[in-house]
Amino acid sequence: MSKQELVVLGQSDENGACCPGLVTAPLDEDQAAELAKLFKALGDPVRLRLLSLIASRAGGEVCVCDLTPAFDLSQPTISHHLKLLRQAGLIDCERRGTWVYYWALPATLDRLAAFLETSQTAEATA
Protein backbone atom coordinates (compact mmCIF):
# COMPACT_ATOMS: atom_id res chain seq x y z
CA MET A 1 0.00 0.00 0.00
CA SER A 2 0.95 3.62 -0.19
CA LYS A 3 1.19 3.87 3.54
CA GLN A 4 4.90 4.37 3.48
CA GLU A 5 4.60 7.06 0.87
CA LEU A 6 2.50 9.27 3.04
CA VAL A 7 4.89 9.49 5.90
CA VAL A 8 7.61 11.24 4.07
CA LEU A 9 5.58 14.41 4.20
CA GLY A 10 6.08 15.79 7.66
CA GLN A 11 9.79 15.44 7.95
CA SER A 12 10.95 18.49 6.08
CA ASP A 13 13.52 19.00 8.81
CA GLU A 14 14.02 22.57 7.69
CA ASN A 15 11.72 24.64 9.86
CA GLY A 16 12.01 22.60 13.00
CA ALA A 17 8.99 20.45 12.43
CA CYS A 18 11.50 17.68 12.53
CA CYS A 19 11.02 14.03 12.74
CA PRO A 20 8.34 12.11 10.91
CA GLY A 21 6.25 11.34 13.92
CA LEU A 22 6.75 8.49 16.28
CA VAL A 23 4.32 6.14 14.62
CA THR A 24 5.32 7.04 11.14
CA ALA A 25 8.85 5.83 10.80
CA PRO A 26 11.82 4.76 12.91
CA LEU A 27 14.00 7.58 14.14
CA ASP A 28 17.61 7.80 13.18
CA GLU A 29 20.16 8.40 15.89
CA ASP A 30 20.38 12.14 15.40
CA GLN A 31 16.66 12.70 15.55
CA ALA A 32 16.39 10.48 18.58
CA ALA A 33 19.19 12.30 20.37
CA GLU A 34 17.65 15.67 19.74
CA LEU A 35 14.18 14.68 20.81
CA ALA A 36 15.50 12.85 23.84
CA LYS A 37 17.05 16.09 25.03
CA LEU A 38 13.65 17.73 24.94
CA PHE A 39 11.85 14.90 26.69
CA LYS A 40 14.57 14.70 29.29
CA ALA A 41 13.98 18.35 30.06
CA LEU A 42 10.33 17.47 30.67
CA GLY A 43 11.23 14.41 32.69
CA ASP A 44 11.39 16.10 36.04
CA PRO A 45 8.41 16.99 38.24
CA VAL A 46 9.85 20.35 39.22
CA ARG A 47 10.50 21.36 35.63
CA LEU A 48 7.05 20.22 34.58
CA ARG A 49 5.46 22.30 37.27
CA LEU A 50 7.64 25.26 36.39
CA LEU A 51 6.71 24.96 32.76
CA SER A 52 3.03 24.68 33.52
CA LEU A 53 3.21 27.67 35.82
CA ILE A 54 4.83 29.67 33.07
CA ALA A 55 2.77 28.41 30.17
CA SER A 56 -0.57 28.76 31.88
CA ARG A 57 0.10 32.31 32.94
CA ALA A 58 -2.45 34.71 31.58
CA GLY A 59 -0.09 37.49 30.54
CA GLY A 60 2.31 34.95 29.11
CA GLU A 61 5.09 36.06 31.39
CA VAL A 62 6.13 35.15 34.90
CA CYS A 63 8.67 36.75 37.15
CA VAL A 64 11.10 34.37 38.81
CA CYS A 65 10.12 35.93 42.10
CA ASP A 66 6.67 34.43 41.56
CA LEU A 67 8.03 30.98 40.74
CA THR A 68 10.52 30.34 43.48
CA PRO A 69 8.12 30.56 46.43
CA ALA A 70 5.85 27.97 44.78
CA PHE A 71 8.41 25.26 45.56
CA ASP A 72 10.04 23.82 48.59
CA LEU A 73 13.42 24.15 46.99
CA SER A 74 16.31 26.53 47.20
CA GLN A 75 16.54 29.43 44.83
CA PRO A 76 19.64 28.06 43.04
CA THR A 77 17.80 24.85 42.32
CA ILE A 78 14.90 26.66 40.70
CA SER A 79 17.33 28.74 38.72
CA HIS A 80 19.04 25.57 37.59
CA HIS A 81 15.82 24.01 36.34
CA LEU A 82 14.83 27.19 34.54
CA LYS A 83 18.18 27.13 32.81
CA LEU A 84 17.63 23.57 31.61
CA LEU A 85 14.18 24.43 30.29
CA ARG A 86 15.63 27.39 28.49
CA GLN A 87 18.47 25.38 26.98
CA ALA A 88 15.90 22.92 25.72
CA GLY A 89 14.11 25.69 23.90
CA LEU A 90 10.95 25.28 25.93
CA ILE A 91 11.06 28.71 27.52
CA ASP A 92 12.91 31.95 27.15
CA CYS A 93 13.58 34.85 29.47
CA GLU A 94 14.49 38.50 29.63
CA ARG A 95 15.82 40.70 32.34
CA ARG A 96 13.73 43.80 32.82
CA GLY A 97 15.20 46.05 35.44
CA THR A 98 15.56 44.17 38.66
CA TRP A 99 13.47 41.18 37.72
CA VAL A 100 13.75 38.40 35.17
CA TYR A 101 10.67 37.28 33.28
CA TYR A 102 10.12 33.89 31.68
CA TRP A 103 7.67 32.81 29.02
CA ALA A 104 6.91 29.58 27.20
CA LEU A 105 7.78 28.80 23.59
CA PRO A 106 4.69 27.07 22.18
CA ALA A 107 6.40 26.02 18.97
CA THR A 108 8.56 23.51 20.78
CA LEU A 109 5.65 22.13 22.75
CA ASP A 110 3.49 21.72 19.67
CA ARG A 111 6.34 20.06 17.85
CA LEU A 112 6.61 17.45 20.55
CA ALA A 113 2.86 17.01 20.66
CA ALA A 114 2.78 16.41 16.93
CA PHE A 115 5.57 13.92 17.24
CA LEU A 116 3.73 11.88 19.85
CA GLU A 117 0.33 11.94 18.23
CA THR A 118 -0.46 8.47 16.92
CA SER A 119 -3.66 9.24 15.07
CA GLN A 120 -2.13 11.61 12.59
CA THR A 121 -4.98 14.09 12.42
CA ALA A 122 -3.76 15.35 9.09
CA GLU A 123 -4.35 18.89 10.25
CA ALA A 124 -1.48 20.06 8.13
CA THR A 125 -3.54 21.85 5.55
CA ALA A 126 -0.58 23.93 4.45
Add this chain to the structure above:
Amino acid sequence: MSKQELVVLGQSDENGACCPGLVTAPLDEDQAAELAKLFKALGDPVRLRLLSLIASRAGGEVCVCDLTPAFDLSQPTISHHLKLLRQAGLIDCERRGTWVYYWALPATLDRLAAFLETSQTAEATA
Protein backbone atom coordinates in the same frame (compact mmCIF):
# COMPACT_ATOMS: atom_id res chain seq x y z
CA MET B 1 -15.02 32.46 24.97
CA SER B 2 -15.74 29.06 26.31
CA LYS B 3 -12.16 28.01 25.86
CA GLN B 4 -11.66 27.15 29.47
CA GLU B 5 -14.88 25.22 29.61
CA LEU B 6 -13.79 22.81 26.95
CA VAL B 7 -10.56 21.76 28.48
CA VAL B 8 -12.00 20.70 31.76
CA LEU B 9 -13.45 17.76 29.95
CA GLY B 10 -10.38 15.68 29.53
CA GLN B 11 -9.15 15.73 33.08
CA SER B 12 -11.55 13.23 34.58
CA ASP B 13 -8.54 11.48 36.01
CA GLU B 14 -10.47 8.27 35.94
CA ASN B 15 -9.68 6.87 32.54
CA GLY B 16 -6.16 8.15 32.34
CA ALA B 17 -6.82 11.28 30.40
CA CYS B 18 -5.30 13.08 33.35
CA CYS B 19 -4.03 16.55 33.70
CA PRO B 20 -5.65 19.66 32.30
CA GLY B 21 -3.07 20.36 29.66
CA LEU B 22 0.17 22.19 30.13
CA VAL B 23 -1.09 25.56 29.06
CA THR B 24 -4.40 25.30 30.82
CA ALA B 25 -3.49 25.27 34.47
CA PRO B 26 -0.53 24.70 36.77
CA LEU B 27 0.10 21.09 37.68
CA ASP B 28 -0.07 19.90 41.22
CA GLU B 29 2.74 17.77 42.56
CA ASP B 30 1.07 14.43 41.94
CA GLN B 31 0.18 15.17 38.36
CA ALA B 32 3.68 16.49 37.72
CA ALA B 33 5.29 13.43 39.25
CA GLU B 34 3.23 11.06 37.18
CA LEU B 35 3.79 12.89 33.92
CA ALA B 36 7.47 13.30 34.66
CA LYS B 37 7.79 9.54 34.87
CA LEU B 38 6.42 9.24 31.36
CA PHE B 39 8.58 11.96 29.90
CA LYS B 40 11.61 10.54 31.64
CA ALA B 41 10.93 7.27 29.90
CA LEU B 42 11.02 9.14 26.62
CA GLY B 43 14.13 11.08 27.59
CA ASP B 44 16.64 8.61 26.25
CA PRO B 45 17.71 8.26 22.62
CA VAL B 46 17.77 4.49 22.76
CA ARG B 47 14.27 4.29 24.19
CA LEU B 48 12.95 6.77 21.67
CA ARG B 49 14.37 4.73 18.83
CA LEU B 50 13.01 1.54 20.34
CA LEU B 51 9.59 3.07 20.71
CA SER B 52 9.60 4.39 17.17
CA LEU B 53 10.72 1.03 15.86
CA ILE B 54 7.85 -0.62 17.67
CA ALA B 55 5.19 1.98 17.03
CA SER B 56 5.93 2.35 13.35
CA ARG B 57 5.84 -1.37 12.71
CA ALA B 58 3.22 -2.32 10.17
CA GLY B 59 1.82 -5.35 11.96
CA GLY B 60 1.86 -3.51 15.24
CA GLU B 61 4.17 -6.03 16.80
CA VAL B 62 7.91 -6.47 16.87
CA CYS B 63 9.96 -9.37 18.08
CA VAL B 64 12.83 -8.47 20.38
CA CYS B 65 15.08 -10.38 18.08
CA ASP B 66 14.36 -7.70 15.49
CA LEU B 67 15.08 -4.86 17.87
CA THR B 68 18.35 -5.84 19.46
CA PRO B 69 20.46 -5.99 16.29
CA ALA B 70 19.35 -2.45 15.41
CA PHE B 71 21.54 -1.08 18.19
CA ASP B 72 25.17 -1.11 19.09
CA LEU B 73 24.31 -2.18 22.60
CA SER B 74 24.30 -5.39 24.54
CA GLN B 75 21.16 -7.47 24.74
CA PRO B 76 20.66 -6.86 28.48
CA THR B 77 20.75 -3.12 27.88
CA ILE B 78 18.02 -3.31 25.27
CA SER B 79 16.01 -5.51 27.57
CA HIS B 80 16.44 -2.95 30.31
CA HIS B 81 15.16 -0.11 28.15
CA LEU B 82 12.19 -2.16 27.02
CA LYS B 83 11.35 -2.80 30.62
CA LEU B 84 11.37 0.91 31.40
CA LEU B 85 9.13 1.66 28.44
CA ARG B 86 6.77 -1.04 29.58
CA GLN B 87 6.70 0.18 33.16
CA ALA B 88 5.84 3.62 31.85
CA GLY B 89 2.85 2.21 30.04
CA LEU B 90 4.15 3.12 26.63
CA ILE B 91 4.44 -0.42 25.35
CA ASP B 92 3.39 -3.90 26.33
CA CYS B 93 4.63 -7.36 25.48
CA GLU B 94 3.71 -10.99 25.31
CA ARG B 95 5.73 -14.15 25.11
CA ARG B 96 4.64 -16.33 22.24
CA GLY B 97 6.55 -19.54 22.12
CA THR B 98 10.22 -18.82 21.96
CA TRP B 99 9.94 -15.17 21.13
CA VAL B 100 8.66 -12.09 22.91
CA TYR B 101 6.67 -9.52 20.98
CA TYR B 102 6.26 -5.86 21.84
CA TRP B 103 3.66 -3.36 20.71
CA ALA B 104 2.96 0.30 21.42
CA LEU B 105 0.13 1.62 23.55
CA PRO B 106 -1.23 4.60 21.61
CA ALA B 107 -3.43 5.80 24.45
CA THR B 108 -0.44 6.85 26.51
CA LEU B 109 1.20 8.58 23.59
CA ASP B 110 -1.95 10.47 22.67
CA ARG B 111 -2.44 11.47 26.25
CA LEU B 112 1.00 13.04 26.35
CA ALA B 113 0.44 14.68 23.01
CA ALA B 114 -2.79 16.21 24.23
CA PHE B 115 -1.05 17.43 27.34
CA LEU B 116 1.64 19.23 25.38
CA GLU B 117 -0.57 20.75 22.74
CA THR B 118 -0.77 24.49 23.31
CA SER B 119 -3.45 25.31 20.76
CA GLN B 120 -6.23 23.25 22.26
CA THR B 121 -7.74 21.97 19.06
CA ALA B 122 -10.98 21.04 20.77
CA GLU B 123 -11.14 17.84 18.79
CA ALA B 124 -12.79 16.11 21.69
CA THR B 125 -16.12 15.53 20.05
CA ALA B 126 -16.96 12.75 22.45
Add this chain to the structure above:
DNA sequence: GGCTTGGATTGATGCCTGTCGATGCAACCT
Protein backbone atom coordinates in the same frame (compact mmCIF):
# COMPACT_ATOMS: atom_id res chain seq x y z
C1' DG C 1 29.95 55.73 47.34
C1' DG C 2 27.82 51.87 50.23
C1' DC C 3 23.70 48.84 51.11
C1' DT C 4 20.08 45.76 49.76
C1' DT C 5 17.63 42.69 46.85
C1' DG C 6 16.75 39.53 42.75
C1' DG C 7 18.94 35.74 40.25
C1' DA C 8 22.59 33.33 38.21
C1' DT C 9 26.89 30.72 38.86
C1' DT C 10 30.13 27.68 41.32
C1' DG C 11 31.65 23.54 43.87
C1' DA C 12 30.55 19.73 46.50
C1' DT C 13 27.71 15.77 47.61
C1' DG C 14 24.66 11.90 47.26
C1' DC C 15 21.53 9.56 44.41
C1' DC C 16 19.95 7.91 39.97
C1' DT C 17 20.74 5.59 35.65
C1' DG C 18 22.87 3.60 31.42
C1' DT C 19 25.90 0.07 30.47
C1' DC C 20 28.07 -4.37 30.68
C1' DG C 21 29.31 -9.44 31.83
C1' DA C 22 27.53 -13.27 34.10
C1' DT C 23 23.79 -15.87 35.16
C1' DG C 24 19.06 -17.71 35.14
C1' DC C 25 14.92 -19.28 32.93
C1' DA C 26 11.70 -20.80 29.33
C1' DA C 27 10.92 -22.95 25.09
C1' DC C 28 12.31 -25.50 21.26
C1' DC C 29 14.98 -29.39 19.07
C1' DT C 30 17.06 -33.42 18.69
Add this chain to the structure above:
DNA sequence: AGGTTGCATCGACAGGCATCAATCCAAGCC
Protein backbone atom coordinates in the same frame (compact mmCIF):
# COMPACT_ATOMS: atom_id res chain seq x y z
C1' DA D 1 17.51 -36.02 28.97
C1' DG D 2 20.83 -32.98 27.08
C1' DG D 3 21.91 -29.06 24.21
C1' DT D 4 20.74 -24.66 22.15
C1' DT D 5 18.66 -20.29 21.55
C1' DG D 6 15.88 -16.10 22.97
C1' DC D 7 15.25 -12.74 26.81
C1' DA D 8 15.08 -11.36 31.39
C1' DT D 9 17.42 -10.61 35.73
C1' DC D 10 21.42 -9.65 38.81
C1' DG D 11 25.54 -7.15 40.48
C1' DA D 12 28.81 -3.89 39.62
C1' DC D 13 30.70 0.22 37.86
C1' DA D 14 30.98 4.89 35.81
C1' DG D 15 28.95 8.96 34.43
C1' DG D 16 25.01 12.06 34.99
C1' DC D 17 21.89 14.83 37.69
C1' DA D 18 19.20 17.14 41.47
C1' DT D 19 20.17 19.59 45.37
C1' DC D 20 22.28 22.80 48.55
C1' DA D 21 25.40 26.49 50.73
C1' DA D 22 28.35 29.94 49.40
C1' DT D 23 29.43 33.32 46.25
C1' DC D 24 28.98 36.59 42.57
C1' DC D 25 26.82 39.95 39.52
C1' DA D 26 23.36 43.47 38.22
C1' DA D 27 20.10 46.89 39.37
C1' DG D 28 17.88 49.81 42.32
C1' DC D 29 18.05 52.74 46.65
C1' DC D 30 20.02 55.35 50.43
